[in-house]
Amino acid sequence: MKHSEIRHRIIETASKLFYKNGYNSTGINEIISEAGIAKATLYSHFKSKEDICIAYLRFKNSTFLNDIKEFTTSKKKGTEQILALFDFLQLFFKDQDFNGCWCIKTVAEIPKDNQNIRIEIQNQKTNFIKFIKELVINNLKDVKAENIDSLARKIYMLYEAGVSESHLHQKDWPISEMKSVCHQIIS
Numbered sequence: 001m002k003h004s005e006i007r008h009r010i011i012e013t014a015s016k017l018f019y020k021n022g023y024n025s026t027g028i029n030e031i032i033s034e035a036g037i038a039k040a041t042l043y044s045h046f047k048s049k050e051d052i053c054i055a056y057l058r059f060k061n062s063t064f065l066n067d068i069k070e071f072t073t074s075k076k077k078g079t080e081q082i083l084a085l086f087d088f089l090q091l092f093f094k095d096q097d098f099n100g101c102w103c104i105k106t107v108a109e110i111p112k113d114n115q116n117i118r119i120e121i122q123n124q125k126t127n128f129i130k131f132i133k134e135l136v137i138n139n140l141k142d143v144k145a146e147n148i149d150s151l152a153r154k155i156y157m158l159y160e161a162g163v164s165e166s167h168l169h170q171k172d173w174p175i176s177e178m179k180s181v182c183h184q185i186i187s
Contacts, residue, residue, distance in 0.1 A: 007045045010035050015056045019102050023053055023109045053106065054120050060102045061124045065131065072135060079186050081139045082155065085132070086179035089162050093172050100167030101160070129156045140186060151185070158182050 013035040017026040028049055032042050046052045071091075072084040092098060099105070103121040110117050133152035136143060143151055158178040165174035 003045075006037065006041060010037065010042060010045055010052065011055045011059050014052045015059050018053065018056050018106070019060070019099055020097070023106050050114070050116060053117055057103065057106065057117070057120050057124065061127075065127070069131065078139050079183070082132075082135050082186055083179055083183060085135075085155070085159055086162060086175055086182065089159060089166075089175050090172060093166050093175060098167070101163045104160075104164060125156075129153060132156050132159075136186075154185060155182055 010031065014026070014031050017030060017034060028039075028042065031052065032039055035042070042052075046055065068085065068088050071088045072081050075081045075084040075087075103124055107118060107121050129152055132155050133148060136148055136152050136155070140151075158181055162175040162178035165178075166172055
């Protein structure tokens with residue numbers, strides 16, 4: 001098997017385990033066993049569990065951003081593309097493996113001084129806000145330039161609330177409510 005294929009298998013395995021069981025509850029030996037590799041193989045690809053975690057976060061984020069961009073931009077231009085964020089979240093919630101936000105789950109488990117993982121998560125969240133800002137710019141022509149950043153951050157906060165509260169309650173009503181609030185602020 002190629003070097004890149006093994007690396008990808010490690011990342012996919014760790015991603016499944018970290019997302020399902022948590023970062024702290026998933027040990028290196030569990031990743032090794034699930035991936036069907038030797039310890040030396042894992043360490044030839046990653047120096048530490050933290051490095052695997054960063055690869056996991058990047059893998060999840062890349063997949064998420066590609067999927068949500070494709071989903072939202074497939075909708076009719078205008079408010080529909082922005083509200084599609086919540087429709088996407090609704091589909092994500094219905095997935096049998098839904099376990100909330102991988103970033104928030106991870107940041108809740110790391111020590112406060114773990115800057116590498118925290119910065120990675122902050123960068124991912126910042127990039128998601130930038131994506132929402134692009135949606136606002138491309139779909140809401142009446143928004144004043146000085147209000148675009150604030151509106152994008154508000155929509156982001158509604159989305160994040162929908163993720164965390166639907167995970168907490170194990171119901172999708174928070175997503176519907178956040179979509180309704182979003183509709184009010186963009187109409």
